[in-house]
Amino acid sequence: MIHPDSELRFIDGAMGLGVFATEFIPRGTVTWVRDDLDQVIAPVRVAALPPPYRSLLDRYTFRNATGHHILCWDLGRYMNHSCAPTCLGLDAEFEVAVRDLYPGEELTDDYATLYLQEHECFTCRCKAPTCRGRVGPQDAAIRTAVWRELMAAALEQLPQVPQPLGPLLGRLAERPDRAGMWGGDGA
Numbered sequence: 001m002i003h004p005d006s007e008l009r010f011i012d013g014a015m016g017l018g019v020f021a022t023e024f025i026p027r028g029t030v031t032w033v034r035d036d037l038d039q040v041i042a043p044v045r046v047a048a049l050p051p052p053y054r055s056l057l058d059r060y061t062f063r064n065a066t067g068h069h070i071l072c073w074d075l076g077r078y079m080n081h082s083c084a085p086t087c088l089g090l091d092a093e094f095e096v097a098v099r100d101l102y103p104g105e106e107l108t109d110d111y112a113t114l115y116l117q118e119h120e121c122f123t124c125r126c127k128a129p130t131c132r133g134r135v136g137p138q139d140a141a142i143r144t145a146v147w148r149e150l151m152a153a154a155l156e157q158l159p160q161v162p163q164p165l166g167p168l169l170g171r172l173a174e175r176p177d178r179a180g181m182w183g184g185d186g187a
Helices: 043-048 051-060 139-160
Strands: 006-010 014-019 029-032 039-040 062-065 067-070 089-093 093-098 106-108
Touching: 014 106, 029 089, 051 062, 051 067, 089 139, 093 139
Parallel strands: 089 106
Antiparallel strands: 006 014, 029 093, 039 067, 062 067, 089 093
């Protein structure tokens, strides 16, 4: 579930839609939690689908550590990539704001954290000063230390800021399909 103080907006013809803050969202705020309405689609099911469905899944889903596609039922599926993301997650279960977000700013994440496959490499159009130009699965090995640093600072703030999605976090431990990111076991 996406943070309630966000909305979908049209960016332009190239980028399409994006998710934007409607109110101030401080660093350390949970901005997205995988909830019971999100679909978890097994790789074998994806492989059995006709090509048009697979291309839609490539566009509107991300993978967790076990290779399952996660299809967000809400605006979460419209979060765009940025090489300077405003939100990150330690696994495919939740994300937090890694910096303060002001009304009108876009909620973004770094797609290289989402277990990209080789066929999902793409030319980046994020326009961040630190833009890598091309994004692919190899970025995870290079960027992990930076992501961990950003996450550590954000997680320190987690208990100090309002958490509208906080009640959903407790349900994460109950999921049998949890799989941790960046070498974790999901526990």
